[in-house]
Amino acid sequence: MAKMSVLVLGGTQFVGRHIVEALLAGGHRVSVLTRGRTPDELPGEVERLRGDRNEGEAGLGALAGRAWDACVDVSGYTPRQVRASAQTLQDRVGRYVFVSTVSVYAEQDRHPIREDDPLLPEAGEDVTQVTGETYGPLKVTCERLVAEVLGERATILRPQIVAGPHDPTGRYTSWIDRVAAGGDFLAPGDGSDFVQVIDARDLARFAVTVLEEGVPGVFNLAGPRLGWREFLDTVREATGSDATPVWVDAATLEAHGLGWNELPVYVPAQGEQGGVMDVSNERARAAGLTLEGPLTTARDTRAWSAGTAQKAFLTPEREAEVLRAVGRGR
Structure with a gap:
């Protein structure tokens, strides 16, 4: 080459x-x-x-x-x-x-x-x-x-939403860090919705591939589509945390005014933007996109974020308020 x-x-x-x-x-x-x-x-x-x-x-x-x-x-x-x-x-x-x-x-x-x-x-x-x-x-x-x-x-x-070390937005990272902190934590929905991101390093390797091979065209770049339960289990494994998800249904989230600004990356599967968490990567994979896997993304993101100040989304006070409302807080 x-x-x-x-x-x-x-x-x-x-x-x-x-x-x-x-x-x-x-x-x-x-x-x-x-x-x-x-x-x-x-x-x-x-x-x-x-x-x-x-x-x-x-x-x-x-x-x-x-x-x-x-x-x-x-x-x-x-x-x-x-x-x-x-x-x-x-x-x-x-x-x-x-x-x-x-x-x-x-x-x-x-x-x-x-x-x-x-x-x-x-x-x-x-x-x-x-x-x-x-x-x-x-x-x-x-x-x-x-x-x-x-x-x-x-x-x-x-x-898709890009995740991984050095992410200045903190959207994906906020979930990694919250699970790493342990204890009961607010998990949106009932676990049946989906999370889909693309690791920045997978994106980067594909960019190099299309340059080296002179590939034209348009490509969606998305990683594996995980159910929220699988996603949080993956994060717990990556961080070695015994944190416990407390599932909070959509009606309760809405009643407390919780949406994207406090629960980034959470998109109800049947909502108006549900397709954003169902992005086909078939064309890109055929052209050479490779994916390291969700566990690697979560583990490496935490290794970086543990020593780096992160943007706050859902405050501990707001989280505690909602957990109390569903009988799981003080």
Whole structure:
């Protein structure tokens, strides 16, 4: 396999960091273009370039006169950003891999969600505010721009919720840490709903695969689909915890105003977004996606999170309040 020169747009945080590490592990040369505003713990052999796509092509002066075998875009959220990079790199890279999201799908109650399912209406190219409402539509527009500019040299990755070490969102990690803390803990639903994430390292290896093999197309990236009981059993095994789940039904959760903001990753299977936890990875697996497994993800996430301050979601006080309501608290 010939070694490549690869430009990563972003690259110092979470998904980008794992992609950089996977590229280096494959013996490839890596440059990253960032604004330089977040901590950088990348190896010294990575070339650092500075730029800001929010300024359009004017913010990409560091790329002038340069060319790479490929580009991986992990930080493109708005059409202004992505049009600038796609057009600037159109004749300077062989393949352009754009990291999108499963949030682009219009019908999130489908089971399963597949790559050819309908997408949300596009956001206007003048939209620059990324919110819960605009995030998916903006990514739809960005996908279209990359495909238009790069054609068959474009690859679109649509990851499920991404989990693993160095995750700044804390969504998946919050469950790992709560189980690790032990004791009775609130478990949403009745155990029959589902959890599905993609380990950032599995995503990263697949990104390298499509670069090395020149694979075009659109791919959902999702890991195994676990029932909540299996998920929590896996986490208990990974953390060595004897924590006891207390299942709290949907009506009680609603009565206490508990939803995604306090119970991240929990999506009722029969709800309007139930398909988000039933994303088909069949196409990606046929193209080379490999999965380390839920136990590895949980174990390695805890090894990292144990020494790293994490974002709080469900406070101990709120959890105790609900557990008391179902007769399992003081």
